[in-house]
Structure formats: C-alpha cells, structure tokens
Amino acid sequence: MRTSDKLFILAVVGVFVYGLIVILSPDTTAVSTNFYYWIMGAASALGYSGAFAVSFLGNATILVPFPYVIVPFVLGADMGHNPWFVGLVSGIGAAMGEMTGYFAGYYGGKLLKEEDKINGFREYVRKRPSMTPLMIWFLAATPISDDLLIVPLGVARYSWWRVFVPLLIGKAVFLTAIAWAGRLGLVWVESVFLSGDPGSLSSISLGAVGFLLIVLALYLIVRVDWSKRLTANSPH
Numbered sequence: 001m002r003t004s005d006k007l008f009i010l011a012v013v014g015v016f017v018y019g020l021i022v023i024l025s026p027d028t029t030a031v032s033t034n035f036y037y038w039i040m041g042a043a044s045a046l047g048y049s050g051a052f053a054v055s056f057l058g059n060a061t062i063l064v065p066f067p068y069v070i071v072p073f074v075l076g077a078d079m080g081h082n083p084w085f086v087g088l089v090s091g092i093g094a095a096m097g098e099m100t101g102y103f104a105g106y107y108g109g110k111l112l113k114e115e116d117k118i119n120g121f122r123e124y125v126r127k128r129p130s131m132t133p134l135m136i137w138f139l140a141a142t143p144i145s146d147d148l149l150i151v152p153l154g155v156a157r158y159s160w161w162r163v164f165v166p167l168l169i170g171k172a173v174f175l176t177a178i179a180w181a182g183r184l185g186l187v188w189v190e191s192v193f194l195s196g197d198p199g200s201l202s203s204i205s206l207g208a209v210g211f212l213l214i215v216l217a218l219y220l221i222v223r224v225d226w227s228k229r230l231t232a233n234s235p236h
Contacts, residue, residue: 004112004222011215015208022204036066043071051075051086052093055175059097067203068094069178076179083183087176094175095140095168101147102163105154105218112155112222120226122156132158133166140170145210152217 039057043050051071058068072090076083109118125132132153139146146167153163 002114002222004114004219007111008215008219012212015212019205019208040068040070044074047075047081048085048089051090055090055093055171056097059094059171060100069175072175072179073182076182077185078182083179084176086179088172090175090179091168091172094171095164098140098146098150098167098171099160099164101151102154102160105151106157106160109155109157109218112218114222117222117224117226118156121152121221121224122158124226124229125153125156125158133162136163137166137170140167141173143174145213146170147210147214148217151214152221155218155221 039054043054046053054068054071058066072086075081075086112118135149136146136153139149150163150167
C-alpha cells in the first residue's frame with residue numbers, strides 16, 4: 001500500500017474516532033468552548049490588536065471550529081474604531097494565519113513521497129497563472145474554506161507570495177465588509193455568519209467535513225496523473 005493511501009486512511013479513521021469521542025462524551029468540548037468565549041471577549045476588549053490576534057487564530061485552525069468574525073463585526077459597530085482599519089488589520093491577521101496551512105502542506109507534503117505526481121500538479125497550477133490567484137482571492141473573500149486550495153498549493157510548493165498576496169486582498173475585502181456590516185447594523189449578517197456555538201455538534205461536524213475535504217484534495221494530488229491532464233488540455 002502506498003504511503004499516501006496509508007495517510008488517507010489514517011486521517012479518515014482519526015476524524016471518525018474524534019467524532020465518536022465528541023458524540024459519546026460531549027463534555028470534552030467544554031474546555032475549547034470556554035476558551036473560545038474567553039478569547040473572543042479579550043480580543044474585543046483589545047481593539048485592533050485583538051482583531052489581528054483572533055483573526056490569526058481563527059484561520060490557523062482547521063479541525064476545531066473558530067468563528068472569529070464576531071470580533072471584526074463588534075469592533076466595526078463600535079464608533080471608537082474605524083471599520084476600514086478593523087478590516088485591514090483583521091485581514092492581515094487572517095492571511096498570516098491561513099499561511100500556516102500553506103507551510104504545513106509545504107513541509108508535511110514530503111511525507112507523501114510522490115514527487116512525480118506533486119511536480120505534475122505544480123506544473124498544472126503554474127500553467128494557469130491567472131486562474132490560481134483568482135481562485136485564492138475568491139475563496140478568501142467568501143466564507144468558503146480556503147484551506148481546500150491553500151494546503152494543496154503548499155504541498156505543490158507553489159510560490160508563497162503568489163499565495164499570500166491574493167489571500168491578503170481577499171481576506172481584507174471580506175473582513176472589511178464584516179466590519180462595515182457591524183457599523184451599519186446589518187442584523188442578517190450577524191445571524192448568517194456569527195451565530196452558533198463552536199462546541200455544538202453541528203459546528204464540530206462542519207469542521208470535520210472541512211478537514212476531510214482537505215485530506216481528499218491532498219489525496220487527489222498524488223493519485224491523479226497531472227501530466228496527462230496537462231497534455232490533454234494543451235492546444236494541438
């Protein structure tokens with residue numbers, strides 16, 4: 001069995017066991033939930049630096065849900081803070097936090113031991129110089145998990161600054177919009193993006209599904225023959 005197959009099975013089993021623990025012993029999430037509410041309160045009190053810190057943490061986590069956008073929303077509603085600056089600072093923190101996934105893929109990808117497939121994926125991405133940054137920006141500017149693309153790009157050792165620049169722009173746009181939603185009192189934004197208990201079964205399930213999708217994306221990198229796809233899509 002290939003190393004990639006073993007890692008894929010191990011990840012799936014690990015998430016399954018994690019889910020069983022949460023279902024059979026719900027109190028196991030109490031510590032993380034209490035920490036979440038504590039860090040949210042502290043970040044809101046710290047202002048701009050708190051927005052930066054919580055946005056970094058919120059994007060550096062994958063399996064554990066961390067709905068950090070409540071802080072930019074609350075600070076944006078506070079007349080003592082500038083929504084533009086709240087969005088910018090939060091965007092910088094979010095982009096830097098998201099890059100932890102990139103570097104995890106960059107260095108962790110060596111465990112896959114499928115250099116030919118990884119090189120093929122890197123070449124496949126490199127041949128699309130406009131599409132890749134656009135996809136990074138789109139995912140960053142929406143609530144959709146951008147780890148689905150960021151981690152695989154790290155595995156492919158795609159240039160870090162080509163990832164970071166559109167990521168930063170997208171996160172800044174998204175979080176500036178959230179901050180202005182707070183200033184304008186858009187209650188529907190709060191109900192859509194900011195509601196829910198991070199320790200609830202639904203939140204944890206969403207985190208687990210997101211993690212499995214990332215694992216699946218990494219698995220496809222080393223199972224798809226990207227060289228053939230490049231050849232098939234190249235003009236004759």
